Amino acid sequence: MAGIKNTLKFDWILILLFLSLVSIGWVNIYSASYSESGGSFFDFSNIYTKQLLWIFLSFILITFILALEAKFYERFSSIIYLVSLLTLLGLYVFGNNVNGATSWYLIGPASIQPSEFAKAATALALAKYASDIQTNMDAFKDQLKAFIILALPAIFIIPQPDPGSALIYVAFIFPLYREGLHFVYLLLGFFAAALFVGTLLVGAPWIGLLVGLIAMGIFLKNKKQKQKPSGFKYATIAIACISFAFSVSYIFNNVFEQRHRDRFNIVLGKEIDTKGIGYNTNQSEIAIGSGGWFGKGWTQGTQTKGNFVPEQHTDYIFSTVGEEWGFIGSLGVVILFIFLIIRVLVLAEQQKSQFARIYGYSVGAILFFHFFINVGMVTGLFPTVGIPLPFFSYGGSGLWGFTILLFIFVRLDASNYYYT
């Protein structure tokens, strides 16, 4: 064992990026949560003190993760996945309701959110399945199995309700695509998203009319060129699109709650609202916008101090960065995240084992999705979706979830060199 240890090569760039994000994150949580009237630094009722504890505990966690053999993760991935599913299901029995969502186990003073850990478990399970020599990603049956692996945790998470956390599972389409999933699935995804937004913007009948006209156009064009037109094929696609548009309309109006509808409408510019549901985003934009080039300085943010941005130490932590560190500071954080994601993706490509590669790709995709949706939301580009900014947002489960996700990959990557 000693010999192996000596030849393990951890990717220090990843570790440094992790450390800098975590520490910058904590500095901003401190600013967002401290108050002059608050207790002493070591008072554990302080949010920043608690987070500091989580960070130190995560170091112990990292030591464990790195101490285990790489093979362990591959071998036990199914078990980890199953345990993870059980913890998600267990919420419906033992879970506690916090802020309207039954996403938590309360154990003494601590609370644990299993959905934060399910991401790493799912990534392991997917990597295991997809790297199996018998799995053929071109076969519909195997595609369906992979889809079920991804969908199960998401299906368990949605009714908690926590649609934001479930949304993240869409990220797995990227590692699957990388491993040979047909391009059409990606296109379908983008097309569905475009239809979705289009329907909300102009309404289902108009989208239906547009789709019908395009299908008709292609059909007639092909007929003219004396190709044998398959009218049935185009009609099916058109009808599928139109029914999708109408179902979006139906879901939006009948399944979504008003707050969800509002969030979409505000981002799509259909409603102007600065007091009610758009308040979060509006205040967040004001906080970021008031930062200017260099920001107001650490703990000097007036919006941050006045608690104008709700949930600022959790989902909206990036607005503190924007206000107190300005354009330069927030751009720096964006660049750090981009570096981290790219580094993960580049290392994933270098993995000799398919398992490590798929896992690494999943890690990159998940981190990217979190970053993309969170910063997009905080800067007012996307509707409000309650997911945290990795390594930045306050919360032990979140921090540990991302730490486990990342450091399993660091461990796998370290063995990559060992095997060569």
Place this chain on the structure above:
Amino acid sequence: MRKFLLLFIVLVTAFVFAGRLFYLQIYDTSFAKLSENNAVKTVYDFPQRGYIFDRNGALLVQNQPSYDVMVIPREVKDLDTLAICELLDISKDKFLKKLARAKRYSPRLASPMVPQLTKEEYASLSEKIHKHHGFFIQKRSLRDYEVSHSANVLGYIREVDQNIIDRNPAYELGEIIGMTGIEKQYEEILRGTKGVKYIQKDRFNRDIGAYKNGVFDTLPKRGKDITLTIDATLQAYGEKLFTNKRGGIVALEPSSGEILSLVTAPYYDPGLLVGRERSENFTKLYYDTIAIPLFDRGLKAEYPPGSPFKTLTALIAMQENVVRLNEQIECRGGYYYGKRGRKLGCHEHKSPINLQGGIAKSCNTYFCTVYKRVIEKYNTPQKGIDNWRNHLVSFGLGNYLGYDLPVGSKGKIPNSKTYDAKYPNNNWYATATISNAIGQGEVLLTPIQMANFTAAIANRGWWVRPHMIKKIQDHDTINKKFNRINKTSIEPKYFDPIIEGMHDVYRDGTASFLKIPDIEICGKTGTAENFKKIDGRVKQLTDHSVFVAFAPKDNPKIAIAVFVENGYWGARWAGRIASLMIEKHIKGEITRKDMETFVLNGSLEEEYNKPYAGGPFKINQ
């Protein structure tokens, strides 16, 4: 392709976010302003305005507390219009109008709703106002006038309006600014520095403590006191003497240029422009277009100076060496000039007459003769008149004097261009301008310019710029321009005969009845014709009574110019007033009680009403 799709999307995202951040933080500055508005509340602590003292340390103006009902429109809730209108004692229309205006100014900042409550009103309101959300009472300090005179000198203050704020963003609604007089001139000094408190607010608009621990907060700094050169006693006496008369007095201390007294009549009590009655009183004063009480005659009125100007004609003639001191000039009841034998009349006096006698008797012929010589000394009248003008300019005439009050007039001393424009082909001669010799014609002076040249004569050839400021608290010096000695272009030796002539005016001349025991006075009477446009027609009114004087003859303590509108001949009103003022200043008391009584009881109101009574009227009665 499969390898790079996600990398590509990640990089695009990086650029999109960078662009979005740039837009929010750099490009669109409205967010920064929104932040200042909703997170930090600015509260001002208005300073006390500086006090104003007279030259002897008597307090003229101090402050009194005043209470304003303020409103913050955004915080107005559950408004009971009827109840609040009743409480504030204003009409519903007015209330709604004021509320709308406050909202326009800023929904977040306080605007005055009912300004300047009395202490009694404050006492009753302060118990009830808290029931109305968004309204509160703010304490402020108002001017408290210790004297009922000198309104024209002190000036008035008012609350800034939106126009003033637009021009000078240092002011806030509800703040006060000096509009005229000393209050305006020394605004920067009297105003003080307002204190600022920045208060951090939370999202519920609650105060949660000082912004950045108060490092930007400042304490208000009280305005600095200033001491004026005005003598309050003399000033009050001057205004009293002008009871039922219109005109002005400017009294200077010749050696220092200090303005001892600056009276304009009709005058008003400065206290009228304080408190709730302010706007009503101001409107009344402002729209009095006949008596024009807001018009400071001592500084702004331009009159033909009349005979006192002859002293300057004589000085220039001597300096230009066109007349000998003892040269006798014959007067045949007037000055004859021009080809057709035109005549500028003179009055009865002994003839021939020399310079000193000419001044004492105010002989028109004498001064026209020497004036013509001055102009004709040069080969063209243009050169002659410009040279003549230069001498006058050295007495501070023909332009703003540069004193420290915000209003004034240039007066007028004609030059060659004035006449070139008037006569075709620049074809004119000294005689065309002959009226200038006796202070008529194109010459116009303000009373303060007259006082200034009188002071220059008293000083035998120099003057100090007239000024109001004597001392500013915590300042060692005043503006240097008020200490500088300005030399006239006339050599000192030429002044003595003029002064003797002016002394003779009192001894046995036109003002001999104005003698004051034990004081050697030098003076010169004047009578200025004047015309006024009434109902579109220019009519000649009774002459203005003009008098300039200084005393004592040696080491003069006071130089004075007095104008009494339509007062007829010089000694009649202006001379008497000047004489009483001089005695008051030098002796401190009046020995000639009958003269004082005569002046105090004298009224020219009948004279002023004549032109407006309709129908023809007689002048110079």
